[in-house]
Amino acid sequence: MAELMLREAILQTLFAEMERDENVVVLGEDIVGGMGTEGGPEAIGGIWGTSAGLYDKFGGDRVIDTPISESAIIGAAGGLGLTGKRPVAEIMFADFLGVCMDQIWNQMAKFRYMFGGKTECPAVVRMIYGAGLNAAAQHSQAPHGILTSMPGLKVVMPSTPADAKGLLTTAIRDQDPVIFLEHKALYAEKGEVPEGEYTIPFGHARLAHAGEDVTIVAAGLMVKFATKAAQGLAEQGIGCDVIDLRTTSPLDEEAILDSVENTGRLVVVDESPPRCGLATDIVSLVTNKAYASLKAPPEMVTSPHTPVPFARELEKAYLPSPGKIADAVQRTLAWK
């Protein structure tokens, strides 16, 4: 085991998978950094530090720096995937989904179905998402709800460096299109990462914290906040299961339902606004399938129905937090 930052775990995984399988190809804006400049390729190596060195090692045919053309990037990933390659495309900010959604939603996600099951498109789209860096309304969003709603996609949201490695490896080796969401506020998060081969199957949640009283469901950065809340509550004698979904599609229904059957109380934490999102998805899953176990109405802790604001004070008010999560846990315990 080595202690790595999440961004390092991503970079190492890309290295390892590219080394292992020559069909793996990465592409994205400024992932090489310095193309067409005096400093030359690798002068920068990606603004997130998740691709530095790949070009030097694997060359420009497999490490493709692209112009600012997200539709072309994702479309190219689709075409690479259809013709025997394993593309890993990077979308620098998940907010840019707006300029490339067709190639995700109507193309790669649907190839297999539209073409009668005769096609495989093993493409991975890495998207850097989330609030917390005061990047404002167009550089801070968490569109996992939108992506999870799309049949044909798998959607992954790692919350630790180890999971980043295990899940990204699985994503690259998976035969279906996978959206891999990396939270920018988790990039510097450190953790032990298993060395060598390490895969984590999709659709298997992780129990990030264990307790008997309330089930908290979260993904990505929200797992960190939920765990913090659970730790604080534990000191007050309140036990929480924190279920880290790892993948929102497929969804580990069993893990959620098992926990709720035990606790009878549910708090869902989601970084997105409240309407038609992952929070409502989990709440309705539980009320449909574990209705009889519920002792209180499920609680949702989400961001408000607003864009992401810029100023520190506003963004703090916008995001779920350990405090807000703990409050929701208390509310559900206090019910009736």
Added chain:
Amino acid sequence: MAELMLREAILQTLFAEMERDENVVVLGEDIVGGMGTEGGPEAIGGIWGTSAGLYDKFGGDRVIDTPISESAIIGAAGGLGLTGKRPVAEIMFADFLGVCMDQIWNQMAKFRYMFGGKTECPAVVRMIYGAGLNAAAQHSQAPHGILTSMPGLKVVMPSTPADAKGLLTTAIRDQDPVIFLEHKALYAEKGEVPEGEYTIPFGHARLAHAGEDVTIVAAGLMVKFATKAAQGLAEQGIGCDVIDLRTTSPLDEEAILDSVENTGRLVVVDESPPRCGLATDIVSLVTNKAYASLKAPPEMVTSPHTPVPFARELEKAYLPSPGKIADAVQRTLAWK
């Protein structure tokens, strides 16, 4: 009152509002039909029959036929809205959201917030949506869930010709960006439409059918199916409220909660796939806010987690239907 098809109600409303307010401008692909051809402008007048005659009456500066460039269409609507006009843009198939989402999601929906509340962008985006015409995976989708999730937008889904008129009039006069979703399988639907001035406020649901036993919530085409189911069930002595949401954002929470407080049972019908959509949204609203009234777990009748298939038999299996809705009502009544 005149009996009109829904598409006629749309066309008449556009006529009336353009006549009433010279700032109303319409734009979209082939909405004039025949530009640059020997047949000339208005040779076709829009493939949906919702714009025929507008060009002849109001001229090319206010009735703007566009190339196949959805991002530019929506962006132009945003720019028109920011500079004092009331654009009504048409997106021929809602599925093309994929190629213009940025201008909806990151631009017009967010202008007001990002710019500190100092901006108005009274743009309407009409989108023709929905399955039922065997138009397959890329011409049949119902992306209202995705749009409803976006703060800054209002989302309208008329289910009758009268509502189409009343809601479109409101949409055009509204100061915020509005997404107006017209179901292609409702275009030929006939109904009485009030003459003259007629507006319906947003956020006020319509009771399409009344009953005491179960609350059915639906929007757009699904209202028709739900009402049909409710009529059949009424003959069996089962009474259903059918709540036609009319607008999914804002949402008439009160109408839903009042009904569920009375019936204690909820069936949500939604044409979209089941994950992170309008169905989960309504279910979680009700379980959060009317938990104590519930006598059974809420039921969702949605399309499956698949793209929309082509063949008649498959599309039929895909879509919710009166039969499937009635079954869900029976399930919720049979619970425990």
Added chain:
Amino acid sequence: MQISEDALKKAYRQMKTIRMFEERLHDEIMTGEIAGFTHLYAGQEAVAVGVCEHLDFNDTIASTHRGHGHCIAKGCDVKGMMLEIYGRADGICKGKGGSMHIADIEKGMLGANGIVGGGPPIVVGAALAAKLYGDGRLAVAFSGDGACNQGTTFEAMNLAVVTNAPAIFAFENNHYSEHTGVAYAVGSEDIAGRAESFGMKAWRVDGCDFFKVYETMGEVVDHVRAGKGPAAVEFDTERFFGHFEGDPQNYRGEGEIARLRKERDCITIFREHAAKNKLVSKKDLDAIDKEVSDLIDKSVEESRAAAPPKAEDVLTDVYIDYI
């Protein structure tokens, strides 16, 4: 340009198959048995065939909403296509895709596409893969004059130039996007010129003359296979039917279709050229007509009789594996 008699016969058979497929569909759609939106390719056959006769199965193409011609030209099974358009279980996409989504990856046919401008970015990906395979293969994006206004098409052209990808952008200018004339919708009216402005070599050719198309494409394909970068071709071509079946076509000029059928029919032009230059005998061509006609008859017959998909099949083929 050299082209063998056999190759000519094959090309003619392909063109004729497309033509008869489409003419027949036009009739069959009237019966109401065929569901959905169908866009017929008749009139443009010389383009699809003139391009694809230069390709082999390793080369890939991506098509448009008007995809039947490209599919047939790239070797998709004609009966499987007809079954698909009829929405049958044995259709090439099991009835899930229909006219607008026919694909056959094994044949290098990456899909018709219901999204205008959907194909070009995909083709850049296929071309980048082709570059990695390193065996000279290439990828072709078919687009209409209307599609050349969609941002995705431009992004794809630029990305192809930047990455020196072996991609060909084949623009079929049939003068209409739906009911709108190219004179209105394409700012410059010069599609090849746009492509050139992205830094690639571009050709212009009469798309109703197979021989010209084939000759030009020889140069284009040589250029691209040689690694000299992507290329574009603008074909001047004609659409014989409406935009989709049901289109009243009042935007057409008086007698326009009759004139096109008379003066701009690629099948007639082929036959005349072949006769004049004694390349293939009329008898041989007539025999091909008969063969093709039988094939289409049989395809329609079988499609009519074939079983529809089962309702439960709606759930399959979304993922390879899920959970």
Added chain:
Amino acid sequence: MQISEDALKKAYRQMKTIRMFEERLHDEIMTGEIAGFTHLYAGQEAVAVGVCEHLDFNDTIASTHRGHGHCIAKGCDVKGMMLEIYGRADGICKGKGGSMHIADIEKGMLGANGIVGGGPPIVVGAALAAKLYGDGRLAVAFSGDGACNQGTTFEAMNLAVVTNAPAIFAFENNHYSEHTGVAYAVGSEDIAGRAESFGMKAWRVDGCDFFKVYETMGEVVDHVRAGKGPAAVEFDTERFFGHFEGDPQNYRGEGEIARLRKERDCITIFREHAAKNKLVSKKDLDAIDKEVSDLIDKSVEESRAAAPPKAEDVLTDVYIDYI
């Protein structure tokens, strides 16, 4: 080209205000007090000012992520901008937008934009509105060399040509998109040529010389106001700082920034030209420097001391009315 001494002083003041605003931000960001991503415009001032000095408040502009210069040139309140960048309640967007979303519709400034290529389609809408107002007003989209690879930009150019909209596409080619050189990312390396291929008139001009920018823009604006259709201008310009604050800039050539500061500084070039042609006295320009410096000092001071927004304000300004 005639330009009065007063007009020149105003232009100089605008350029200098931008420069000092940016230089000062560069220092202030080091303190850690300013949050988020900030992209500085220093080096490109002659473009923003040379364009906007031809515009009045009815004309509109849309800007980019690198928006401070355009905002100041179009007349946005400098102190309000500084407050915004500091995330203060009294900022021009109440602290909700920050550096990347400054807008002031009343001044005709339709917004900076965090989405590359976000602005051009919006500008076409503003231009279509301008056409309806019928008083000769126009709309300008500022874009970078990188933005000219985004599909939305192309769609906007074509739509503007098709609708004969009074729009100007101002491409600031500063040779970099983030850390990538224009030689790599723009297939043709000829941005004006691309615009021409869409059927509009295009100009190329040195963007570091205010006098040349101003003169060229005179022609461009005349063309567009006269209803002769949209136009494009490619400005050869330079970015003095990194892509964003924090950029290590190892992609720059050895001594590149020093050279640019020496040879390509639009402020120096302005002063030299003004001196040589005796247009404005050094004394007057020095006085402006002083004024501007005071304004910036005061803006920073006040911004530092100003109150942040209240937490509950996160909920306001989403809609004008909701339910």
